[in-house]
Amino acid sequence: MSLGKRxxxxxxxxxxxxxxxxxxxxxxxxxxxxxSVAPGAHSxxxxxxxxxxxxxxxxxxxxxxxxxxxxxxxxKACLVCHTEAAKQxxxxxxxxxxxxxxxxxxxxxxxxxxxxxxxAVPSNYEFCTACHAGYGWKDQxxxxxxxxxxxxxxxxxxxGTYRKLPGLSGHPNYKDMEFPPGSGKIVxxxxxxxxxxxxGKTGRNNCGACHFFGGGGDAVKHxxxxxxxxxxxxxxxxxxxxxxxxxxxxxxxxxxxxxxxxSRYTPTASDDKxxxxxxxKEDKNPATCQACHGTAPHKVAKLNSHTDKIxxxxxxxxxxxxxxxxxxxVWDWSTAGKLDKDGKPFKLKDSGGHDSYDSKKGDFKxxxxxxxxxxxxxxxxxxxxxxxxxxxTKVVKINSFEGSASDGKSKIWPVKVFRGKQPYDVGNNQxxxxxxxxxxxxxxxxxxxxxxxxxYGMKEIGAEYSGKYAFVSTEMSWPITHMVAPKGDALTCxxxxxxxGGIGRLDNVPGLYMPGxxxxxxxNTAGWSLAALSLLGVLVHGGxxxxxxxxxxxx
Amino acid sequence: xxxxxxxxxxxxxxxxxxxxxxIIFLLLTGFEVHGSYSLLGFEKAVGLxxxxxxxxxxxxxxxxxxxxxxxxxxxxxxxxxxxDAMIKFYAIGIFTHAPHPFKATTLKKHNPLxxxxxxxxxxxxxxLIWFTGWFYIFYDKWTEWGWxxxxxxxxxxxxxxxxxxxxxxxxxxxxxxxxxxxxxxxxIKAMLTGWEEVD
Amino acid sequence: xxxAVLGFVAGVVIVALVGWMMMPSMMFxxxxxPFGMExxxxxxxxxxxxxxxxxxxxxxxxxxxxxxxxxxxxxxNVLPVMMIEVCSTKYxxxxxxxxxxxxxxxxxPCKISIYKKQDGKVYIGTMNAGLxxxxxxxxxxxxxxxxxxxxxxxxxxxxxKPAPQMILPKAPTGGAGAAAAGGC
Numbered sequence: 028m029s030l031g032k033r034x035x036x037x038x039x040x041x042x043x044x045x046x047x048x049x050x051x052x053x054x055x056x057x058x059x060x061x062x063s064v065a066p067g068a069h070s071x072x073x074x075x076x077x078x079x080x081x082x083x084x085x086x087x088x089x090x091x092x093x094x095x096x097x098x099x100x101x102x103k104a105c106l107v108c109h110t111e112a113a114k115q116x117x118x119x120x121x122x123x124x125x126x127x128x129x130x131x132x133x134x135x136x137x138x139x140x141x142x143x144x145x146x147a148v149p150s151n152y153e154f155c156t157a158c159h160a161g162y163g164w165k166d167q168x169x170x171x172x173x174x175x176x177x178x179x180x181x182x183x184x185x186x187g188t189y190r191k192l193p194g195l196s197g198h199p200n201y202k203d204m205e206f207p208p209g210s211g212k213i214v215x216x217x218x219x220x221x222x223x224x225x226x227g228k229t230g231r232n233n234c235g236a237c238h239f240f241g242g243g244g245d246a247v248k249h250x251x252x253x254x255x256x257x258x259x260x261x262x263x264x265x266x267x268x269x270x271x272x273x274x275x276x277x278x279x280x281x282x283x284x285x286x287x288x289x290s291r292y293t294p295t296a297s298d299d300k301x302x303x304x305x306x307x308k309e310d311k312n313p314a315t316c317q318a319c320h321g322t323a324p325h326k327v328a329k330l331n332s333h334t335d336k337i338x339x340x341x342x343x344x345x346x347x348x349x350x351x352x353x354x355x356x357v358w359d360w361s362t363a364g365k366l367d368k369d370g371k372p373f374k375l376k377d378s379g380g381h382d383s384y385d386s387k388k389g390d391f392k393x394x395x396x397x398x399x400x401x402x403x404x405x406x407x408x409x410x411x412x413x414x415x416x417x418x419x420t421k422v423v424k425i426n427s428f429e430g431s432a433s434d435g436k437s438k439i440w441p442v443k444v445f446r447g448k449q450p451y452d453v454g455n456n457q458x459x460x461x462x463x464x465x466x467x468x469x470x471x472x473x474x475x476x477x478x479x480x481x482x483y484g485m486k487e488i489g490a491e492y493s494g495k496y497a498f499v500s501t502e503m504s505w506p507i508t509h510m511v512a513p514k515g516d517a518l519t520c521x522x523x524x525x526x527x528g529g530i531g532r533l534d535n536v537p538g539l540y541m542p543g544x545x546x547x548x549x550x551n552t553a554g555w556s557l558a559a560l561s562l563l564g565v566l567v568h569g570g571x572x573x574x575x576x577x578x579x580x581x582x
Numbered sequence: 583x584x585x586x587x588x589x590x591x592x593x594x595x596x597x598x599x600x601x602x603x604x605i606i607f608l609l610l611t612g613f614e615v616h617g618s619y620s621l622l623g624f625e626k627a628v629g630l631x632x633x634x635x636x637x638x639x640x641x642x643x644x645x646x647x648x649x650x651x652x653x654x655x656x657x658x659x660x661x662x663x664x665x666d667a668m669i670k671f672y673a674i675g676i677f678t679h680a681p682h683p684f685k686a687t688t689l690k691k692h693n694p695l696x697x698x699x700x701x702x703x704x705x706x707x708x709x710l711i712w713f714t715g716w717f718y719i720f721y722d723k724w725t726e727w728g729w730x731x732x733x734x735x736x737x738x739x740x741x742x743x744x745x746x747x748x749x750x751x752x753x754x755x756x757x758x759x760x761x762x763x764x765x766x767x768x769x770i771k772a773m774l775t776g777w778e779e780v781d
Numbered sequence: 782x783x784x785a786v787l788g789f790v791a792g793v794v795i796v797a798l799v800g801w802m803m804m805p806s807m808m809f810x811x812x813x814x815p816f817g818m819e820x821x822x823x824x825x826x827x828x829x830x831x832x833x834x835x836x837x838x839x840x841x842x843x844x845x846x847x848x849x850x851x852x853x854x855x856x857x858n859v860l861p862v863m864m865i866e867v868c869s870t871k872y873x874x875x876x877x878x879x880x881x882x883x884x885x886x887x888x889x890p891c892k893i894s895i896y897k898k899q900d901g902k903v904y905i906g907t908m909n910a911g912l913x914x915x916x917x918x919x920x921x922x923x924x925x926x927x928x929x930x931x932x933x934x935x936x937x938x939x940x941x942k943p944a945p946q947m948i949l950p951k952a953p954t955g956g957a958g959a960a961a962a963g964g965c
Contacts, residue, residue, distance in 0.1 A: 261856035329628065332722030349858060378823035378944045394817060396861045398901040435725065516858040519625065522899060526620035530899040540736035543617035543624055547740055551618075554747030561751045565758035568672075575677040 079227055086224035095219035098162045098198055099175040104223065106174060113174035115285035121160040121182075123171065124148070126292050133410055135292050141413050143425050143447035143501040144242035144358060147460040150487035154464035156197040158237040165196035167487070180219075182233045183226040188217040190236070194464065231257055231267070234276040243388075246352035250397060250443040251509035255350020263350050265513045281313040289314035294506055296338070296406035296430070297438050298322075316340070338404075338438040340508050342518040346396045347443060347507050353381055353393035358447040361498035363389035364475035372475065387472050389448075399441030399507050401536050403430035413490065416456050417499065423451075423458070425503035432538025439536055441507040448500055450481060454493020460484040589778045594654075597645050598773055604638045605749060612746050616739075635715055642708070658701050661694050668695040676762060699752070707748050714742035807912060814895065814903040815940065818861050821895045821903050823947040828935050829867055830948065835934060838927075839871035843890045845950050862896040867935070872924050882921050888913075891928060893935060907932060 085091055090104040106113055116122050125136035137155070141147045148155045149167070156164040162176045163169065170176065178197065180189050191199050192206050192214060199217055200206070206214045235257055242248030246255075261268040266278070280289045289312060298317040312318065316339040323331040333342075348354040365386055367373045372386030381393045407429040417423045430437035450459045462470045462483035471480035477496065485492040518532060524543035525531040531544045539545075590598070611631035614621050622630065649655040667683040672695075674680070684693035692700065717729075717738045724730040763769035764779050772778035814821040822845070829840055844866035852859045868890035876882050894906040910932060914925020 260853065262853040262858050329632075335722050335725060346858070346860065375943075376946065377820065378817075378947045379819035380946060383944070392817075396818075396897065398897075398899065435730070512858050513856055520628065521624045524615075524617075524624045525899075526614075526624065527617050529620075532899060540734070540739055542615050542628075542739060545736075546617050546743070547736075550740060550743055550747075554743065554750075558747060558750050558754065561754045565755060569758060569761070571677055575679075 081227060085226050088224075091220070091223045093220065095223060097201065098178055098180065098219075101219055101223045102162075102175050102177055102179050105179045105226075109179075112179065112285065113177040116160060116177045117171065117174075119160075119285050119287065120290075121285075121287070122177065124159065126290075128292055128408075130293070130407060131409060133412060135410060135412075139412065140410060141425070141458045141460065143445060143449050143503050144248055144355075145463065146360075146449055146458075147413075147484070149460050150462040150484040151464045153196045154193045157191045157193040157195065158241075159197045162197050180222055180226070181236060182229045184222045184233070185225045185227055185230065186217070186222050187232060188215070189222045190214060190217070228275070229277055229282075230275050238276075242355060244355075246348060246350075247355040248445075249505055249509070250347040250354035251344065251505075251507045253348070253350055253352040253354070255352050256509070259350065261513055262516070263512075264510050266511060279314040279318075288312050291506070292408065294404075294406055294408070296404045296440065296506075297436055299335075316343075336438055338440045340506070340511075341401060341439050341441050343511050343514070344399070344441060344507050344509075345512060345516060345518050345522075346398055347441075347510055348395045348397050349510055349512075351395060353379060353395045354397065354443070355391055356394050356397070356443075356445065357390070357392035358388070358445070359390040359498075360450065361389060361448045363387060363471070364477065366475065386475065397443065398532075400444050401439050401533055402428055402442055402504070403432055403434075403437040403536065403538070404428045404440040404442075404506070405430040405434055405436040405438075411458065413458050413460065413488075415458075417451065417458065419451060419453075419456060419497070419499045422446075422500045422502050425501050428504055428506075432536075439533065439539075443505040443507055445503045445505065446500070447503075448498045450477065450496045451499040452493050453495040453497050455491065458499075459492070459496060460488050460490070462487065586777045586779055588776055589772055590776045592776070593648055595773060595776060597641065597648075600641060601638065601645075604634050604641070605753065608634050608638065609746060609750055609753070616743055616746075632719065635719075639712065657692055658697055658704065660697055660701055663694060665694045665698070668693055672759075672762070682764070699756075703749075703752055707745050707752065710741060711745035711749065714738050714745065718742055808909050809906060810909055811904055811906050812936075814905050815938065816903065816944070818863065818895060818897060818903050819947050820944045821905065822863050822865060823945045824938055825865055825893060825895070825905075825935055826948045827945040828937065829865075832934060835931060838931060839869035840867055840931065841869070842866070842948060843868045845948070860897045860899070862894060865893045865895070866890040867893070869928075869931075872928055876921060876924060879920060882917055885917065885921060891932070893932075905936060907936070 088108075090107050091101075093104070095101045095104070102113070120126055120136060123136065124138040125134065127134055137148050145151075145155070152167075152169070153165045160178050160181060161169075162178055164176075178191075180199075181191060189199055191197055192204065200214055202216050204214050204216070206212060235252075235254060238249070238252050239245060239254045239256065240247070241252070246253030255263060256267060258269045259267045261271055264274075266272050266274040280287050282288070295312040295315050298312065298315040299322055320339070322334050324334075325331045362384070363386065365373075365384075373384075374382050374386070375384035377383035377393065379393065382391060383393075384390050408426050409429065410426050411417060411423055428440070428442065430440075450461060451457060452459050459481050461477070461480040463480065464470055464472055465483075466473070467483075468474055469476075469479045469483040471477065481496055482492065482494075521529070523532045524541060526543065531541065533539065533541060534544065608631060611622065611627040611634065613619065614627040615624065615631055621627070664683055671680065671683050675683070682693075717724075717733055718735075720727075721735055721738075724733055760769040760773075761767070763772075768779040816824060826842055826845075829835055829842060832840075842865065844864075846864040846866065847862070848864065849859050849862050873886075873889055876885055888908070891910070892908070895903060896906065897903055909929070910925040911929035914922045914928070916922075917925075
């Protein structure tokens with residue numbers, strides 16, 4: 028073989044090695060995910076905010092051509108045709124406000140849970156049930172079997188004029204009404220006939236009427252759900268973008284028989300579906316990212332190799348409350364009840380013009396563009412219920428997300444951690460239910476007396492109260508899953524694998540080796556010292572050789 | 583006057599220099615991934631480190647094949663003969679212009695210390711870096727392959743870094759010792775042209 | 782002799798290199814704010830607006846910019862960043878009158894940037910006016926020296942005071958739009 032030929036073959040050999048390596052590095056060694064999501068595949072027509080494709084025009088139905096005077100009257104008319112609808116709603120959480128966690132056996136749901144926002148529903152029904160999908164729940168005697176009391180309109184109307192105001196036990200205002208009381212703002216009574224005729228598929232505004240305003244105001248509770256999602260731009264939510272995919276809530280929370288999938292009591296923390304959502308397939312939870320995108324949605328293999336431990340949300344929702352609406356981060360009930368020099372309740376505002384203090388509620392802190400906290404989460408949530416004994420010397424976790432680096436079921440999730448202070452029973456070491464709202468003189472908001480409000484609340488639920496209360500620090504976690512940013516805004520590698528001195532997003536997540544972040548310091552010291560020593564060694568050796576050589580020359 | 587012998591064949595020389603380049607590049611990107619400094623940015627460093635690693639793997643596969651088909655592997659059979667003489671030479675003789683105790687020939691091109699060092703690189707550092715590197719690359723497959731119960735990324739990374747430090751130290755000493763030939767540049771010239779000047 | 786020259790040259794090169802590396806951090810300063818985004822903005826604004834001393838020196842707010850808004854309009858996200866613009870004609874006037882340094886109008890109005898970083902903390906970024914001014918002769922140097930003195934007052938916080946309200950410009954100031962709210 029001539030030298031030239033040999034050279035050629037060598038070049039080919041090295042070239043082949045390079046080619047093999049490139050191919051290996053850029054594709055997954057396992058069967059590569061087929062590029063099934065073609066660029067146009069997402070462009071199907073969304074169901075909302077477009078011309079109705081329904082085969083029924085409800086304004087033409089004679090059942091709806093009457094001057095309704097109340098919500099239940101409208102429901103009666105709906106049920107003439109939709110004979111099974113109310114029975115379906117009766118089974119849903121939107122109606123029962125109750126949920127039995129099959130795994131932990133904890134009895135949850137709004138009816139039972141005490142959170143650290145408005146705390147508890149019992150004794151405050153008239154106020155809280157503004158967000159109940161029903162009419163007339165004003166006390167414990169509410170009839171959960173009544174079909175006429177199901178509120179069809181709140182979820183299906185599309186005029187935007189139908190509002191259920193707090194204090195009306197789930198009814199809309201049938202007469203013009205000043206709201207909030209004393210504000211001078213008049214909320215017009217909806218024309219029920221028009222509202223009834225406007226019904227259709229549930230849209231963002233319907234869900235948002237309650238879910239955007241949880242915790243007593245816009246953006247307060249979730250942080251990733253607020254009124255900016257009614258007509259969001261692309262930057263805020265890539266799926267709900269009003270000029271783009273324009274998803275409604277139901278596009279992901281695909282509902283059948285009035286049972287809405289996607290639960291915060293039993294979230295799907297780790298969904299290892301191999302492929303996308305198929306028509307006709309029964310998915311446990313069609314609202315996960317994986318239900319459509321699968322588990323290997325990235326073109327870069329290295330990114331797909333993160334999906335087994337990192338929830339999609341961690342990278343793709345880098346910050347929440349990005350729509351300009353600040354979300355509440357802290358709520359301290361212990362300062363509630365201060366009155367001004369005239370003995371009147373008052374409010375203070377923060378720099379952004381949001382309430383920082385309200386005599387009715389205490390002190391608040393708000394924030395926009397919040398960087399989430401990150402935790403291991405396997406889908407199991409444990410609640411501190413009213414019955415649960417608590418340790419008042421520690422921060423009480425209203426809910427705790429279970430998970431660890433090693434259980435094989437957990438992923439790293441972004442959460443909003445909401446911190447507060449709320450009353451607990453010093454004698455029994457349990458959380459307290461108190462009477463916030465009511466026209467009687469026991470409610471906190473009528474006379475700012477904690478003793479009376481707590482006594483009333485505890486009596487209402489028939490629970491024992493030692494008579495002594497104090498305030499305990501609490502924490503509640505909310506998984507962040509909405510407000511998915513365009514892919515260009517996903518976290519970059521270096522935002523977690525930050526260079527030394529930088530800020531790494533997952534620095535506080537335990538049980539995790541993060542290349543670039545958590546090097547073994549002992550190894551580093553030993554390694555660099557030995558390298559430096561050997562360098563020094565050869566330099567000294569070389570130096571002596573040079574000196575010796577010079578001496579030799581001189582001789 | 584000195585004579586010249588042909589010690590390094592074309593393949594060996596290409597192998598050596600591409601390997602040298604790759605190893606230096608791997609050290610550079612590897613320690614960036616390790617978090618020691620910021621040069622290319624983490625993302626780029628990871629991508630290039632992976633490509634370079636696979637290239638080196640490919641190169642080694644061919645090198646192993648070449649060594650066995652040509653019988654050149656025998657050059658690495660360890661011997662303790664004259665090891666003491668070599669150590670003595672590096673410790674004392676080299677300063678006093680003592681004659682090199684080893685004479686390279688085409689059939690025996692490495693001195694006994696070289697043999698030991700290169701064998702160590704190939705049988706210890708190499709495999710350590712390869713295996714830990716593969717575990718590292720296929721980290722996301724551990725669960726699927728049932729390895730997650732035996733491996734932890736922290737220790738895989740630890741040993742990968744240990745090997746990297748050893749490689750770095752080898753590199754430093756190796757580069758220096760290339761100047762310890764008949765003349766300071768004779769070893770380097772040999773690795774470039776194939777022809778080594780010997781006494 | 783040659784060695785001395787070489788040594789001198791090497792020294793110059795090293796100093797230049799070190800200077801070149803230090804320059805960015807010397808020209809600009811960054812510090813962590815003890816307050817949130819809006820409160821930091823509001824407190825700086827009120828430090829300027831409510832100080833008789835600064836008023837006497839001609840300082841007034843001339844705008845509040847939100848470059849993040851422009852990014853959002855283009856369908857992207859960045860962490861919050863707001864720029865307070867503040868100007869004093871007492872200082873800008875003489876510079877604007879001098880043809881040799883008029884180009885320094887690109888540094889006007891004086892800006893203070895408030896931004897959030899990945900650690901969730903709010904930072905305040907300012908220009909080192911004093912140092913920068915020194916590069917452009919005595920007139921600019923002296924003026925910028927005063928600016929630097931006053932800038933310290935902008936950022937002197939009194940946490941015992943309650944959080945004031947943010948002063949919003951009359952016209953929304955995105956990346957593109959300009960706010961002409963008095964001052965310069």
